[in-house]
Amino acid sequence: MSTPPSSTVESLAKVVPIIASSELQEGMSHLFTFIKDDERYEAFVIRFGNKIRAYLNLCPHAGEPIAEKNQSAFNSDKRYLLCREHFALFDPDTGKCVSGPCPIADLHKISIVQQEDMICLVLS
Numbered sequence: 079m080s081t082p083p084s085s086t087v088e089s090l091a092k093v094v095p096i097i098a099s100s101e102l103q104e105g106m107s108h109l110f111t112f113i114k115d116d117e118r119y120e121a122f123v124i125r126f127g128n129k130i131r132a133y134l135n136l137c138p139h140a141g142e143p144i145a146e147k148n149q150s151a152f153n154s155d156k157r158y159l160l161c162r163e164h165f166a167l168f169d170p171d172t173g174k175c176v177s178g179p180c181p182i183a184d185l186h187k188i189s190i191v192q193q194e195d196m197i198c199l200v201l202s
């Protein structure tokens with residue numbers, strides 16, 4: 079059996095709009111849910127330093143959510159993402175734990191892409 083060309087594989091990816099880029103201001107987070115392989119996931123997208131990242135809303139320490147509805151995923155000075163359960167801090171750029179009870183565990187990064195003014199989830 080031959081392997082399909084990579085462009086065919088890429089064309090199978092599904093792009094799902096999350097939020098308008100203009101609505102996601104610096105230091106903001108936005109919760110969203112998606113379905114993949116019949117499983118429901120909660121995730122959040124953030125903007126900081128003009129970068130946009132998205133992570134599963136699941137702390138690697140004990141599985142508590144990082145972002146809550148109507149509450150930012152960032153800590154008070156907006157330099158880190160904060161798990162309010164046991165106060166782990168994560169680098170918003172990489173999702174790497176920088177402080178707290180999960181030093182060898184990172185947030186799970188989600189693939190996103192910007193299409194015109196929309197930030198979109200990429201499901202493959």
Ligand code: FES
Nearest residue numbers: 137139140161164
């Ligand atoms: S559940 Fe996040 S630090 Fe414990």
